[in-house]
Amino acid sequence: MSKEYQVYVLENAKERRYIGLSEDVDHRLGQHNNGESKWTAKHGPWKLIWTSSRLSLSEARKLENKMKRQKSGIGLQVIMDEYSGSSGS
Structure with missing residues (x-):
């Protein structure tokens, strides 16, 4: 079984x-x-404000890079809403 990862x-x-x-x-x-x-x-x-659902390492790296390119703001929020697993809030 392959490992599962979460972007946070x-x-x-x-x-x-x-x-x-x-x-x-x-x-x-x-x-x-x-x-x-x-x-x-x-x-x-630090406080945890968001985690993704569980992903393969490849999927998690792609999502992490996509999110880092957004930096913050509305683009990041859209991605967070799309890939939401849970929130720390």
């Missing part, structure tokens, strides 16, 4: 967002908030 969006108090992918989003969020991820360590704490 984190947000900090300054409304900066971070988009990533993981097999275990909750564990990965902990790593971001514990300073184990170089970029996010400087900008936390």
